[in-house]
Amino acid sequence: MNNPREFNNVYTVKYIAAAQSTIAVNKKNYFTGYPFLRFITPKAISINNILNSAIRDSSYINISDIKGNIRLFNYSMSDLYLTDDYPTAKLRLVNIEGIDLLNSYWTLTGTPFSVVTESTLFTLSFYY
């Protein structure tokens, strides 16, 4: 893999859905609970541990910076997904000077997704 950058830290955020909840279509699902990740400048982003392919195939991520600009607008979740199922996957390199994770969110299209037991729907890793 052609990877021109070295990383000092990797931090992974879990998106946890409550039991008996439903992820509605087109709802903005914000990342909460990680305020200390607010101002980091990631060099790369990846998605892993996706619970269900319906989430991978029908979800889009919006990442905001501290100025309130949506830097990644409707970024395809599958494009950020790194797994052995996608042998051609490349880590996506970014340059976002200070993310605002609390103002970042993902949306599901297609059909609503029902969560039976409390689950991590996916993880979002920042390399910085």
Added chain:
Amino acid sequence: MIQPIIENSYLVEINLGTLAAQKQINFNFIPQLEGSIIYGIQTFSLGDNLVSPNGSAVVGTTGLASINVTFSVGDNQDIYLMSCSDLRSANISGFVRMFANKRLNLTKSFITINSVTNLNANESILFQFLYRRA
């Protein structure tokens, strides 16, 4: 081959509507991309995304091969009838096609349906633009 460093990305959707061979569909005006410097372009297929942000089915992988795209800079068609298959990362070992800092005139850019084979009416094609603000 190097990979782009993504400063901003913006996903644009074009709905095919009714199908006809040689039909051209122009991009809409996208304020966020106006005057921006575009250095990477991706497309996605059904193999990547089942449903578009607007809730439409996404063009299949074979269907992408039936669509070409023309991107204009000013009045010049700098990228002429490029295959949309070639812009899909999964088709090119996960890489992203990079371009030399184009200020695209999107309203004069368009897709062309070469053949309706492997396409369905009202499917959408997705373009992801990597850009930096001028």
